Amino acid sequence: MIDRPTIERILDAAQIVDVVSEFVTLKKKGVNFVGLCPFHDDKTPSFYVSPAKGLCKCFSCGKGGNAVHFIMEHEQMTYYEALKWLANKYHIEVKERELTTEEKEAQNVRESLYVVNAFARDYFQDILYNHIDGKSIGMAYFRQRGIRDDIVKKFHLGYSTSSNDALAKEAIRKGYKKEYLIKTGLCYEKEDGSIRDRFWGRVIFPWFNVSGKILGFGGRVLDSRTKGVSQKYINSPESEIYSKRRELYGIFQAKSAIVKKDCVYMVEGYTDVIAMHQCGIENVVANSGTALSEEQIRLLHRFTSNITLLYDGDEAGIKASIRGIDMLLSEGMNIKVLLLPDGEDPDSFARKHNSTELQQYIAEHEEDFIRFKTNLLLKDTQNDPIKRAGLISDMSKSIGLIPNEVVRYACLKECASILNVDERIIQNEIDKIVKQRKDNYIEQHQKEKEEIPPVIQRENYIPQAGCDQLPFYSKELELVKALIRYGEKTVCYLENEEGESTPITVTEFISMDLKQDDLSFHNPLHRKLLAEAEAHLTDKDFVAERYFLTHPDSAITRLAADMLNEKYQLSKSNEEALTKDEERLHELIPHLLIDFKLSILEEDMKQTSQQLNRPEVLGDMEKCKEVMKHYKELSDLLKEMAKRAGDRVIMKA
Numbered sequence: 001m002i003d004r005p006t007i008e009r010i011l012d013a014a015q016i017v018d019v020v021s022e023f024v025t026l027k028k029k030g031v032n033f034v035g036l037c038p039f040h041d042d043k044t045p046s047f048y049v050s051p052a053k054g055l056c057k058c059f060s061c062g063k064g065g066n067a068v069h070f071i072m073e074h075e076q077m078t079y080y081e082a083l084k085w086l087a088n089k090y091h092i093e094v095k096e097r098e099l100t101t102e103e104k105e106a107q108n109v110r111e112s113l114y115v116v117n118a119f120a121r122d123y124f125q126d127i128l129y130n131h132i133d134g135k136s137i138g139m140a141y142f143r144q145r146g147i148r149d150d151i152v153k154k155f156h157l158g159y160s161t162s163s164n165d166a167l168a169k170e171a172i173r174k175g176y177k178k179e180y181l182i183k184t185g186l187c188y189e190k191e192d193g194s195i196r197d198r199f200w201g202r203v204i205f206p207w208f209n210v211s212g213k214i215l216g217f218g219g220r221v222l223d224s225r226t227k228g229v230s231q232k233y234i235n236s237p238e239s240e241i242y243s244k245r246r247e248l249y250g251i252f253q254a255k256s257a258i259v260k261k262d263c264v265y266m267v268e269g270y271t272d273v274i275a276m277h278q279c280g281i282e283n284v285v286a287n288s289g290t291a292l293s294e295e296q297i298r299l300l301h302r303f304t305s306n307i308t309l310l311y312d313g314d315e316a317g318i319k320a321s322i323r324g325i326d327m328l329l330s331e332g333m334n335i336k337v338l339l340l341p342d343g344e345d346p347d348s349f350a351r352k353h354n355s356t357e358l359q360q361y362i363a364e365h366e367e368d369f370i371r372f373k374t375n376l377l378l379k380d381t382q383n384d385p386i387k388r389a390g391l392i393s394d395m396s397k398s399i400g401l402i403p404n405e406v407v408r409y410a411c412l413k414e415c416a417s418i419l420n421v422d423e424r425i426i427q428n429e430i431d432k433i434v435k436q437r438k439d440n441y442i443e444q445h446q447k448e449k450e451e452i453p454p455v456i457q458r459e460n461y462i463p464q465a466g467c468d469q470l471p472f473y474s475k476e477l478e479l480v481k482a483l484i485r486y487g488e489k490t491v492c493y494l495e496n497e498e499g500e501s502t503p504i505t506v507t508e509f510i511s512m513d514l515k516q517d518d519l520s521f522h523n524p525l526h527r528k529l530l531a532e533a534e535a536h537l538t539d540k541d542f543v544a545e546r547y548f549l550t551h552p553d554s555a556i557t558r559l560a561a562d563m564l565n566e567k568y569q570l571s572k573s574n575e576e577a578l579t580k581d582e583e584r585l586h587e588l589i590p591h592l593l594i595d596f597k598l599s600i601l602e603e604d605m606k607q608t609s610q611q612l613n614r615p616e617v618l619g620d621m622e623k624c625k626e627v628m629k630h631y632k633e634l635s636d637l638l639k640e641m642a643k644r645a646g647d648r649v650i651m652k653a
Contacts, residue, residue, distance in 0.1 A: 065561035124158025280355030396429035487544025
């Protein structure tokens with residue numbers, strides 16, 4: 001953990017223009033800078049950088065933030081990885097808390113394994129380029145597959161000679177320890193205590209993690225002397241730094257393109273990834289011989305929610321697609337499926353087509369998962385009612401895995417239309433499945449609910465989804481904006497009977513005022529932000545704006561950046577307006593709260609009134625009385641709020 005003083009030094013040193021300029025060509029425009037956005041296909045410059053505010057923002061796609069957030073987004077790093085990146089750039093020594101003896105040992109082992117793997121990568125590359133066998137066998141293979149030299153370098157491809165201990169001898173000669181050669185899986189120990197290379201006689205495909213560190217290797221057999229070998233490909237075994245369930249081949253080379261395109265293509269093998277890169281499609285990864293895992297899906301979900309499964313058109317490819325769909329759905333991914341012509345794989349297909357042709361084929365032939373799976377399973381049902389019932393049950397199970405209710409409903413309607421069945425039949429099946437299962441999404445949701453303050457349990461009929469267009473939601477955003485900008489500042493003073501004054505911060509005032517009327521923010525992220533502001537108010541030197549802009553949770557930093565970096569903030573006149581806002585917080589905050597509470601009550605009353613027109617309510621006297629009672633409670637609360645608004649506690653600005 002990096003200590004707070006070091007974080008402050010990094011943040012003070014990091015100049016937003018300096019940092020962004022490493023990745024974006026900027027031109028000065030008034031007091032700000034502008035360039036093409038690195039996060040989407042920007043045709044005209046829409047990415048603004050404000051040196052005065054220390055913020056950047058794209059006014060087209062909305063991405064931006066401070067220097068830390070920019071590096072997190074662009075390089076797909078964690079909060080602490082981004083801080084270390086900036087610390088290295090500005091030559092700041094990173095001071096972290098003292099590690100325990102066990103932690104130090106584990107860290108040393110991991111770093112040693114990375115070092116040994118880096119040596120092996122360079123060794124394999126050197127053999128490929130400079131050894132006679134590397135040139136005549138390894139490089140010949142890559143060129144036979146049509147792989148260009150620049151792609152060979154991009155993926156750091158290599159070759160290991162047919163000598164079964166050449167790497168081991170060279171590593172020992174250079175001082176690398178035998179135990180680390182074995183732990184990485186580069187070598188294995190024989191009964192006589194000697195060690196043997198794992199990848200001898202193979203072309204080498206290094207595995208990189210998201211940050212670009214070497215995790216392990218894959219090797220493909222080539223030499224005729226290895227005929228009879230059961231595995232064409234072998235991979236590094238599991239180690240302290242490599243787990244095949246957590247990693248994806250090509251993720252390091254693809255991450256920027258995935259973010260920019262907001263989509264990822266999933267293929268099966270090393271050469272599939274490489275061929276598509278060579279064809280100009282870089283947002284592609286492979287799970288390379290392993291069943292798709294939850295860890296791999298969550299890794300992808302860091303970059304995008306959209307995935308296209310690109311598999312062979314044979315029976316094995318179809319089955320692979322089906323297996324992966326349900327797991328992706330449960331993690332909230334939006335899925336499309338593309339099956340290539342029979343006999344083709346992504347590698348062979350990409351080598352036969354240029355980038356334009358390949359992208360056109362994908363656009364024309366990829367299918368939404370509902371249509372793909374339903375049509376696929378329909379072929380087996382024919383006129384068999386039992387099989388058709390099984391199909392409905394199978395599709396309901398898949399749709400029931402989708403965590404987002406709106407998306408789930410849209411998929412339900414699509415499936416019902418294709419199958420030509422009543423929506424209620426599928427809905428009933430989905431309801432049963434949702435109640436019975438405890439999938440990973442629900443478990444995660446429960447954990448989040450423990451961390452996020454719950455909504456006040458006051459009955460209301462405002463829908464929980466799709467509220468961002470309702471009037472009260474914009475009022476909620478105004479309060480959140482005030483929290484981020486002025487959370488630690490004093491809004492007023494409360495006087496007790498002895499005449500002593502107690503300062504009340506913006507955060508405290510908003511929190512107490514909402515609780516007084518049994519109200520809370522509608523958005524869970526907004527509730528979490530308010531709770532964190534409350535928890536840190538007693539911290540020395542707490543500044544809400546700085547705290548939320550550098551928060552480890554990227555959702556919070558993105559929200560803070562959006563609240564602080566709107567278009568109008570880049571003008572001098574509006575900076576003056578913000579200054580005036582800060583000077584009149586004792587007027588502004590109560591005003592924002594009244595607006596929010598009145599708008600949410602009005603919306604609640606509107607929704608409650610609409611309930612009275614529903615047949616299920618009109619036909620149920622008890623339910624009707626319940627709704628009318630709720631409407632009266634809202635009306636009384638509205639009157640009470642109006643009374644309190646004119647009878648507020650004595651405040652001193």
